[in-house]
Amino acid sequence: MNLPRRKFDTLIIGAGGGGLRAALQLSQADARVAVVSKVFPTRSHTVAAQGGVNAALANVLPDNWHWHMFDTVKGSDYLGDQDAIEYMCRAAPQAVYELEHFGVPFSRQQDGRIYQRRFGGQSRDFGGEQAARTCAAADRTGHAILHTLYQQNLRAKTHFFDEFFAIDLVRDREGYILGAFVMEIATGEVMIIEAKTTLIATGGVGQLFRTNTNALINTGDGMAMALRAGIPLQDMEFVQFHPTGIAGKGMLISEGARGEGGFLVNCEGERFMERYAPQAKDLASRDVVSRAIATEIRGGRGCGPGKDHVLLRLDHLDSDMIRKRLPAIRDMVLTFLHLDLCDTPAPVAPTVHYTMGGIPTNRFGQVVVPENQGPEETMPGLYAAGECACVSVHGGNRLGGNSLLDILVFGRAAANHIIGYLAENRYHRPMSDEEAEKSMARLARWDKRGEGESIDGLRTELGNVMEDYCGVFRTEEILKEGISRVEELVRRMDDATLKDHSRIFNTARVEAMELENLMDVALATVISAYSRKESRGAHSRMDYPDRDDLHWLRHSLYFREDRSIDYKPVRTKPLSVDAFPPKARTY
Amino acid sequence: MQFSIYRFNPETDRKPYMQEYVLEESAIRPGMMLLDALLAIKAGDDTLGFRRSCGEGVCGSDGMNINGRNGLACITPLNELKTPIVIRPLPGLPVIRDLIVDMEVFYRQYRAVRPWLINNDPVPEVEHRQSPSEREQLDGLYECILCACCSTSCPSFWWNPDKFLGPASLLQAWRFLADSRDQAANERLDELDGPFRLFRCHTIMNCVDVCPKGLNPTRAIGHIKELMVKQSF
Numbered sequence: 102m103n104l105p106r107r108k109f110d111t112l113i114i115g116a117g118g119g120g121l122r123a124a125l126q127l128s129q130a131d132a133r134v135a136v137v138s139k140v141f142p143t144r145s146h147t148v149a150a151q152g153g154v155n156a157a158l159a160n161v162l163p164d165n166w167h168w169h170m171f172d173t174v175k176g177s178d179y180l181g182d183q184d185a186i187e188y189m190c191r192a193a194p195q196a197v198y199e200l201e202h203f204g205v206p207f208s209r210q211q212d213g214r215i216y217q218r219r220f221g222g223q224s225r226d227f228g229g230e231q232a233a234r235t236c237a238a239a240d241r242t243g244h245a246i247l248h249t250l251y252q253q254n255l256r257a258k259t260h261f262f263d264e265f266f267a268i269d270l271v272r273d274r275e276g277y278i279l280g281a282f283v284m285e286i287a288t289g290e291v292m293i294i295e296a297k298t299t300l301i302a303t304g305g306v307g308q309l310f311r312t313n314t315n316a317l318i319n320t321g322d323g324m325a326m327a328l329r330a331g332i333p334l335q336d337m338e339f340v341q342f343h344p345t346g347i348a349g350k351g352m353l354i355s356e357g358a359r360g361e362g363g364f365l366v367n368c369e370g371e372r373f374m375e376r377y378a379p380q381a382k383d384l385a386s387r388d389v390v391s392r393a394i395a396t397e398i399r400g401g402r403g404c405g406p407g408k409d410h411v412l413l414r415l416d417h418l419d420s421d422m423i424r425k426r427l428p429a430i431r432d433m434v435l436t437f438l439h440l441d442l443c444d445t446p447a448p449v450a451p452t453v454h455y456t457m458g459g460i461p462t463n464r465f466g467q468v469v470v471p472e473n474q475g476p477e478e479t480m481p482g483l484y485a486a487g488e489c490a491c492v493s494v495h496g497g498n499r500l501g502g503n504s505l506l507d508i509l510v511f512g513r514a515a516a517n518h519i520i521g522y523l524a525e526n527r528y529h530r531p532m533s534d535e536e537a538e539k540s541m542a543r544l545a546r547w548d549k550r551g552e553g554e555s556i557d558g559l560r561t562e563l564g565n566v567m568e569d570y571c572g573v574f575r576t577e578e579i580l581k582e583g584i585s586r587v588e589e590l591v592r593r594m595d596d597a598t599l600k601d602h603s604r605i606f607n608t609a610r611v612e613a614m615e616l617e618n619l620m621d622v623a624l625a626t627v628i629s630a631y632s633r634k635e636s637r638g639a640h641s642r643m644d645y646p647d648r649d650d651l652h653w654l655r656h657s658l659y660f661r662e663d664r665s666i667d668y669k670p671v672r673t674k675p676l677s678v679d680a681f682p683p684k685a686r687t688y
Numbered sequence: 689m690q691f692s693i694y695r696f697n698p699e700t701d702r703k704p705y706m707q708e709y710v711l712e713e714s715a716i717r718p719g720m721m722l723l724d725a726l727l728a729i730k731a732g733d734d735t736l737g738f739r740r741s742c743g744e745g746v747c748g749s750d751g752m753n754i755n756g757r758n759g760l761a762c763i764t765p766l767n768e769l770k771t772p773i774v775i776r777p778l779p780g781l782p783v784i785r786d787l788i789v790d791m792e793v794f795y796r797q798y799r800a801v802r803p804w805l806i807n808n809d810p811v812p813e814v815e816h817r818q819s820p821s822e823r824e825q826l827d828g829l830y831e832c833i834l835c836a837c838c839s840t841s842c843p844s845f846w847w848n849p850d851k852f853l854g855p856a857s858l859l860q861a862w863r864f865l866a867d868s869r870d871q872a873a874n875e876r877l878d879e880l881d882g883p884f885r886l887f888r889c890h891t892i893m894n895c896v897d898v899c900p901k902g903l904n905p906t907r908a909i910g911h912i913k914e915l916m917v918k919q920s921f
């Protein structure tokens with residue numbers, strides 16, 4: 102069989118903020134770019150981001166990038182790479198100004214400059230007073246950014262493949278990635294997109310867990326594609342639980358709600374964060390607040406009949422301010438809970454939100470893997486950016502507002518590096534039919550008929566297993582059980598069959614391949630969590646309650662082939678300033 | 689609870705038909721949205737096709753016609769719907785399969801209004817200044833999620849999809865006309881002139897009625913008309 106082929110300079114898989122920022126930079130540099138997305142670009146998950154994007158503009162309160170850097174390193178529980186963090190924080194103001202020039206409708210303050218709100222983990226003067234660093238377009242910042250980037254890409258005539266599902270990367274014998282095997286969902290037709298450079302920007306994997314704040318499409322496809330191409334995933338044990346997901350449902354209430362003055366109370370009406378974080382209180386880092394809530398609930402001080410949540414109060418705030426600064430959140434709570442945040446508190450609980458780990462890259466977005474020469478050999482022509490990547494600027498815990506920043510800064514950085522690479526590598530490497538067709542089997546496998554396990558059933562079980570055995574509090578015993586349960590589900594996947602074998606817009610087949618991806622990433626996550634015997638950032642082990650810098654100040658790498666773990670050092674040396682050495686973390 | 693859902697797979701069906709589904713009362717939880725029900729139905733019948741992503745009304749994937757009215761399944765509460773719940777694809781667009789329509793006409797109209805900021809000044813080192821009241825002009829415009837509920841409920845769009853731009857695109861046209869940073873007002877207005885592109889709107893207000901984000905395309909269209917009149921003097 103001869104698969105149809107299309108050729109581009111660069112293939113970008115993913116049209117969220119990361120993919121679109123990179124695409125824009127490349128299109129403006131006259132590179133031929135193909136952007137492949139399984140949903141129409143503005144339906145990507147970036148659209149859901151609410152609170153804002155961090156940059157030390159100092160529009161509201163004094164600020165500078167070095168303080169932002171300190172907060173990010175501390176927030177990461179010292180697992181973040183300090184060269185990448187310095188790079189990101191220095192680049193942040195420019196990244197935000199660019200967005201404004203592209204047309205993002207940021208909220209404004211009286212003098213006409215961009216409005217910035219207070220977010221968790223932000224300080225002035227290296228751990229001092231609260232800072233206001235999060236640039237916001239009301240509480241629809243992600244929507245405003247994603248739509249604007251899409252609009253600018255239309256203007257730049259970027260080539261879009263909307264509703265195309267990337268199935269696997271194409272890799273040659275020498276290890277070069279030559280593009281991807283993709284399927285047009287509407288027709289079921291498959292083809293190869295050949296590219297001199299490939300950027301993976303497929304976003305996070307919140308769907309691993311039963312209750313999460315993520316879109317249904319966040320199934321970690323790019324991460325799983327990387328694993329299958331022999332690339333390890335880094336720091337997958339670090340899964341962020343957002344303190345304020347709507348209890349039992351998962352929709353997010355942005356940290357912006359606490360930034361504007363909201364706070365949490367337990368069943369006794371106590372503002373309990375004062376006990377856990379005397380200075381920052383409700384605006385401590387997310388891992389700290391989530392653990393505090395979980396501790397309150399375990400201590401029997403949760404609210405409601407099941408005592409399984411706490412309350413977020415905004416009713417003491419000016420309701421006009423809420424309508425103006427948090428309109429979409431108020432609407433959402435009205436829709437899903439039938440209550441008005443202006444006068445009634447909302448039930449919230451820690452909810453899976455963000456994937457700190459991902460495909461290992463350096464600060465140019467190049468994918469790096471351990472090879473003969475050292476732990477961070479680049480893979481020529483292969484890049485990753487955004488939530489699917491691990492640069493690592495978030496380390497063990499991401500600060501709110503730093504992810505939109507991450508996707509912008511490293512989307513652009515990757516594009517800039519690609520431009521240089523293309524200048525030196527002018528021709529496509531040859532791709533044999535055999536290499537091109539290797540992935541056909543993955544698709545053909547779903548033609549199998551007859552009775553078998555249902556995809557929906559397996560997905561539900563996986564979500565439950567991950568939630569129960571890889572949640573906020575972890576122990577060796579729980580995680581061991583988690584591994585064997587996920588392994589069992591992976592085995593049962595072999596028996597799964599579909600009823601729908603049609604070609605045209607077959608959503609069942611797409612969901613089946615997404616579940617395969619989730620299974621691969623689930624194994625990476627629980628095995629990494631089992632292996633890290635300390636508590637750091639979002640990874641909290643009851644059997645190893647302390648951070649152990651002597652043994653564990655290092656990144657983990659999970660390999661799919663033999664389900665093994667390896668480690669590499671943290672890059673503790675910044676680009677130009679002094680390093681921030683690990684210190685005890687208090688807020 | 690009973691559902692009657694439009695089915696059509698061009699590979700196997702000669703023509704579309706309505707399929708009845710029943711969800712047991714035990715499967716219905718309080719606060720359930722229509723999307724949850726569709727997902728539950730799909731768990732039993734994986735051949736049912738519809739789009740969805742965010743589940744909270746921000747991505748615009750799951751616009752459909754629900755008991756005769758366009759809306760987003762993910763923010764339509766089940767208990768507010770009369771049964772049997774009749775679900776059809778958005779009207780006026782070609783059906784690819786089941787509840788999935790081909791939105792290319794809608795997207796083409798969107799691209800036709802050049803929905804991007806045009807500012808030809810040298811790029812400043814910092815942000816453009818925009819006062820809070822100038823910024824307020826964009827409220828009720830920039831929030832559009834391109835779900836197409838409005839355009840596919842607009843009779844003028846059904847009859848003239850090639851010529852009339854439809855409410856969603858015109859809302860976006862006004863979003864840029866209303867932006868104090870945009871400098872292409874004259875070109876934008878020229879492009880909208882003529883008997884069809886803008887003026888086919890007969891202010892029937894269907895669009896306003898159905899917009900799940902509470903936006904008001906009719907008002908935006910009115911603003912564009914006013915501005916055109918002003919410019920012609």
Ligand SMILES: Cc1cc2nc3c(=O)[nH]c(=O)nc-3n(C[C@H](O)[C@H](O)[C@H](O)COP(=O)(O)OP(=O)(O)OC[C@H]3O[C@@H](n4cnc5c(N)ncnc54)[C@H](O)[C@@H]3O)c2cc1C
Pocket residue numbers: 114115116117118119120137138139140142145146147148149150151152153154155242243265266267268302303304305314315316318319322323353355454455486487488489501502503504505506508
């Ligand atoms: C509710 C919510 C609120 C948030 N609020 C904030 C905030 O206020 N501030 C902040 O900094 N961060 C926030 N975040 C985090 C942030 O929004 C995300 O981390 C970020 O948007 C991820 O962007 P991305 O470009 O990496 O991926 P995404 O936006 O998720 O895009 C992924 C893209 O990849 C495509 N794709 C995936 N798999 C495939 C495949 N197999 N084939 C083809 N295409 C594929 C998708 O179609 C999509 O286009 C929030 C997250 C959530 C869930």
Ligand code: SF4
Pocket residue numbers: 841842843844845854855888889890891892893894895896905906
């Ligand atoms: S008001 Fe105009 S745009 Fe809206 S539905 Fe009526 S004719 Fe269409």
Ligand code: SF4
Pocket residue numbers: 831832833834835836837838839855856859898899900901902903905
């Ligand atoms: S104006 Fe409203 S109904 Fe129309 S596309 Fe935008 S959000 Fe949807």
Ligand code: FES
Pocket residue numbers: 740741742743744745746747748749750760761762763
């Ligand atoms: S699923 Fe996103 S709007 Fe309904």
